[in-house]
Amino acid sequence: MLSSSPTGLLHWIHHGLRFGLVGVINTVVGYAVIYAAMLGLGWSAVASNVAGYAVGLCCSFLLNRRFTFASRARMLPEAMRFLFVFAVAWLLNLGVLLASMHWLAVPAVWAQLVAGAFYTCAFFLLSKLFVFRNARSD
Numbered sequence: 001m002l003s004s005s006p007t008g009l010l011h012w013i014h015h016g017l018r019f020g021l022v023g024v025i026n027t028v029v030g031y032a033v034i035y036a037a038m039l040g041l042g043w044s045a046v047a048s049n050v051a052g053y054a055v056g057l058c059c060s061f062l063l064n065r066r067f068t069f070a071s072r073a074r075m076l077p078e079a080m081r082f083l084f085v086f087a088v089a090w091l092l093n094l095g096v097l098l099a100s101m102h103w104l105a106v107p108a109v110w111a112q113l114v115a116g117a118f119y120t121c122a123f124f125l126l127s128k129l130f131v132f133r134n135a136r137s138d
Contacts, residue, residue, distance in 0.1 A: 012128075018068040019124045022060060030056030057086060064127060071135035078131055085126040093119035 034052030037043040043051070061082045065071045071078060096118045100111035 015068055015128055016124060019064065019127070022063040022068055023120065025063060026056050026060045029059045057083075065132065069128070069132035069135040071132045073132070073134040081131040082127070085123060085131050088126065089119050089123040092122050 030052040032052075033055045034048045037051050038045060038048035041048075061079060064082075065075070065078060093115045097111050097115035100106040100114050101108055106114065
């Protein structure tokens with residue numbers, strides 16, 4: 001039987017779906033900032049990208065903290081762990097991308113999708129088990 005306990009499958013699915021929804025919202029916000037900065041403010045593509053990702057990372061942290069994991073733990077330690085986990089997930093993404101293209105000869109378009117899937121799964125698991133580990137149970 002499926003359990004709604006913190007380790008039960010329904011609990012993981014619940015958090016996974018919320019994490020995915022936050023990802024969609026975060027993507028929209030990030031791209032809105034990128035294009036507003038680039039087209040509206042006349043910033044360079046690189047500066048706009050940095051701004052969009054910075055805003056997106058903050059948005060992701062706040063939404064995941066509050067909506068996905070309902071954390072009430074101290075914010076600063078969680079934010080530091082979140083940044084660390086982001087870096088780990090992104091480096092995994094980069095490693096999978098390069099390995100897929102260079103060792104497995106996967107076309108770059110498909111390698112990006114594979115790498116993105118690894119990034120998302122790693123970010124979710126590390127967020128649940130490490131970043132927001134002290135969050136209350138639903």
